[in-house]
Amino acid sequence: MKLGVLDSSNLTGGQQLAVKYYTVAVVLFGAQILFGLFAGLQFLAPEFGYNVLDFSVNRMVHVNAMIVWMLYGFIGAIYWLVEEEAGTELVGLKLGNLAFWVLTAAVTVVVLVYLFVQTGPGEIESIWFINEGREYIEAPRWADIGIVVCLLVFFYNVAATFMKGKWSGISGVLVFDLVAVAGLYLAGMFYTTNVSVEQYWWWWVIHLWVEATWEVLIGCIMAWGLIKTLGASRKIVTTWLYIEVALMLGAGILGLGHHYFWIGTPEYWFTVGGFFSALEPVPLVAMVVHAVYDSGVHRFKNTNHPALAWLIAHAFGNFFGAGVFGFMHTLPQVNLYTHGTQWSSSHGHFAFFGAYATINIAMFYIALQKWRGNVYMSAGLADNGWKWKWALGLLNMGVVGMTMALLVSGYEQAFVERALGGSTWAAYFAAQNSVWFIQGMLWREIFGLMTAAGFGLLVWDLVTIGRTETRSMLIPAEAAKAAA
């Protein structure tokens, strides 16, 4: 074993599987950005890709790559920590490996079909084999079934490992949550002609994923990460986790109602959805306080600087992107005008990036550190660590820049198309053609390029960080002592 060399013997079986998931996640993150740039460009130059790679295709690949890479990241993170948390070896590693390859093959086929077949005739077979035409979960039905089977294998690995080893507060929450994540996916797996009913269940998947179960999942990962990178006390972290989960599910489950204002559902959702979703930012504040407080207590001295920086970016991104930008349009009186405009896109970018991309990137750094033989990753890295710092800066500024640009376009669209024009075909284009709207689209693309540059640097950093390092990782307790 040599320090600084990627050597899989540095990793446990579960962790070797985790880095496979991470590798695919990074590739898909790249695909997401590339196709996002294509789709963004089509707002400015509609002839680009017309009839070859139409907007709908680029967008479908963009958002699907995002969902899948984030799920890959989460699965990887859990394979990463399950053995340590359970205190025993992973149960069913071979099966887990098989599931990885099957899932990855399925994802590849789905993407190829998206790109080269694109659409099908108006028959139910198209929904089985080409795409379901339902934002975020467009994957055809055969792939849905494959995904569920692979998720079941994953769940078996995790639950059986905890059963064989020991349970903890974190693992208890985690396992319950995984049941919910997988179960909710089933709500998006049937066809119905009644579009109101369809969207009712579609939101169960989307909302109850990102604003309930995924938040809980990253709460678990964050809890583990704070213990790991800062040496925070398990008892305190676990208590905080319960508080966060209680608040998150207390607000987020009925907060679902903020998507039931206009799809045909009864008017009582105005009250239920408006009230509970307005409370959703509360747990996000608790999460920021928790993360920043813990970091402060440990004087930010820690074993992995890039990872901690990304964890802090996560705490703030989650709060601002989901909490603040979500709150801005969550009351029905506002949402009546902003619903389905670039305003939603502004919030969607900030929230998904701020809450979920960030924490996955933190886990990539934690994985690399160990993969390279517990290499040193605290202050004073080679070249002053410029690559990870610039990647962090460019990615965050890029996404925040896109968010603000989209917000300008969103305001313009909400006023011109929705409030004044009443959402007719002509009113839609009146907004799209307005100068401020177009400027917003232009700046989104410019900041998108900045995001892409940050991504390039991130990948470069991930493959090089620690390679020439001669020092070993600080032990968390020592890092904490050095701080005291």
Added chain:
Amino acid sequence: MITTAWWASEDFWRKATIWITAFMVVVLIVLTYDSLSQISAGTERVPAYSAINNRIYYRQDKSRNMPVPVIGDPAPLFGKILSETEAEALVEKGKITTQAKNCMGCHTILGNGAYFAPDLTKAWLDPAWGSEGTREQLMMRFLLDPPANSRGYGSKRRMPNLGITEEEARGIIAFLKWMSTIDTNGFPRNFTPIAQEGDR
């Protein structure tokens, strides 16, 4: 010795988490039963598919202070009154086509989807179709060849040719007409519907 107050103890919060979550799930399930019963096809909020046999208005409801769809006199789609089963089959054809061609990859439907093209919720009532007399024909022509019938209103953005067949287009038009009957609580606000016979 430092003791932990009850409100800061791990045990208290574990129990609180379980009870709060269980309670919210139960409430959601109850509301879901109620909502689904109110939005199944053939209810006041989501009319039966055979509503496509009638004229659809979008009128301000003074007591609710929002515009709502009103189902008027018979005005059969493509000149033919359909039975409930036939109407459902036609709307279903359209609905499956919207999924197979991923219309939501560019458009919003009930406000959800993509923001590259106009919202389709009330497309049936859009004044851009001119008049009742020309609407069906113009919609059909547009769907069969969108670039040739493009409007764009000064934008270069066009809908691509998606290879929609005539049968599929009929289905889509039926689906759009049926969707315009859904009571969307006043979304989109201020919408100016196409002029129709019986307008006041």
